[in-house]
Amino acid sequence: MERIHAAQYNAIRLSLAIRDGRAKLALTRPQLAQAMGYKKIDRGCQRIAQWERGCALESLDNPNGIDAQTHKRLVSQLPTSKHLEKLTTALELNLEMLENYREALLSTFALSHQRHRRIREFKKHTLRSEHSLIKRHHKLLLDHANSLKATDQFKEIQLSSCGVSASFLGAIDFTLGDLLTLSSNPLVSTCAQCGSDFWNLKVSGSTLSGRHTVTGFCTAESCDQSKQQLPKGLKFGRFARVCLKGEQSNHTRSSHWSLSQLIHHLGGSVPLIEIYSDQFEVFAHYDPSTWMLTFTSSANSVDLSSVFETQTLLFAASTLTREPEYESSSDKKHITIQSLQPLKFGAFVGNSLNVDLGGEGVWRYRDGVLADPNGVAMALMKMDPPPAVLFALARHLSGHHHMKEPTTT
Ligand SMILES: [Zn+2]
Numbered sequence: 001m002e003r004i005h006a007a008q009y010n011a012i013r014l015s016l017a018i019r020d021g022r023a024k025l026a027l028t029r030p031q032l033a034q035a036m037g038y039k040k041i042d043r044g045c046q047r048i049a050q051w052e053r054g055c056a057l058e059s060l061d062n063p064n065g066i067d068a069q070t071h072k073r074l075v076s077q078l079p080t081s082k083h084l085e086k087l088t089t090a091l092e093l094n095l096e097m098l099e100n101y102r103e104a105l106l107s108t109f110a111l112s113h114q115r116h117r118r119i120r121e122f123k124k125h126t127l128r129s130e131h132s133l134i135k136r137h138h139k140l141l142l143d144h145a146n147s148l149k150a151t152d153q154f155k156e157i158q159l160s161s162c163g164v165s166a167s168f169l170g171a172i173d174f175t176l177g178d179l180l181t182l183s184s185n186p187l188v189s190t191c192a193q194c195g196s197d198f199w200n201l202k203v204s205g206s207t208l209s210g211r212h213t214v215t216g217f218c219t220a221e222s223c224d225q226s227k228q229q230l231p232k233g234l235k236f237g238r239f240a241r242v243c244l245k246g247e248q249s250n251h252t253r254s255s256h257w258s259l260s261q262l263i264h265h266l267g268g269s270v271p272l273i274e275i276y277s278d279q280f281e282v283f284a285h286y287d288p289s290t291w292m293l294t295f296t297s298s299a300n301s302v303d304l305s306s307v308f309e310t311q312t313l314l315f316a317a318s319t320l321t322r323e324p325e326y327e328s329s330s331d332k333k334h335i336t337i338q339s340l341q342p343l344k345f346g347a348f349v350g351n352s353l354n355v356d357l358g359g360e361g362v363w364r365y366r367d368g369v370l371a372d373p374n375g376v377a378m379a380l381m382k383m384d385p386p387p388a389v390l391f392a393l394a395r396h397l398s399g400h401h402h403m404k405e406p407t408t409t
Pocket of ligand 1: 191192193194195196218220223
């Protein structure tokens, strides 16, 4: 917040200086435009009016940062260094002071945009890591396909990087069940590079223009083909319709599991998931192979093994209806998750996971980013963890949240 106030201060000083300077010399805007050497006086007047009005800084309020377009728009509202030189000469102003205001504003814009870019990086990582997880373990998943499809908890694992998004038809992120059902046809085609099977994991485009992109992986280990065309003779619109019809059901999807947790369960090896703070520093990690969420600074751990009850759970549907109870082993801080209805932390609304903390609001997770009830990105990761991890994180962060000072410099 302080940063925004500083930006407002600098923006106001900058426009006031131009306005006051022009008033002092009793110059009209056309006169100033002429003095600055504008050939098109109208154009010059527009620019001067813009500088005197100042930048529209509301977009800096977004705690997750501004996108490239907004960044460009904000920068375009400022006079360039050349403009400032001409302005200060024409208005007899102190160039260095105005340069300082401008530089300070530019660095605020850049910081905000950098934050936006870094958050997006996590999203990209999450999508990529899911693709490589499926590539590495697709045989394992196919070997268990029938059992997995018969178990709701596994079938309904939400995937974040697989699905179809077709303008005019809709968009859907696949569940593991969808993926396995479609994996024979039409999801798998021939790799254009080596002729092995290619999995079309993510297909997006427009049914009208026929323009589309397909990303996925080639099943040959040494082949790194990750993008190609749909197979010849297969129209995107038809493909999208088949996929969207697929196994899609309208009821709320809910699973305690994540893909990496399942793969560990089936005997595959999965990496540790590092969890980053809103300042992009690792503050916790989750190890799917030990079911432990560990907070780095306090060395507190949350044991989530009871959520998965691995020995009895697999393929025994009757054990799935029990309510899980989690309790932290730590006595220092209370991270207690008890007797939750599965829906409370495993339910997807649209393509994001809702983490309902009751009185403290609903947190939402999507593509590597856990956001608080105000939409502020509070925890970031490069792979989807199981929902219980997100729940524990939200509880942990909402406890600190209210006491924390705004992070500014
Ligand atoms: Zn290939």
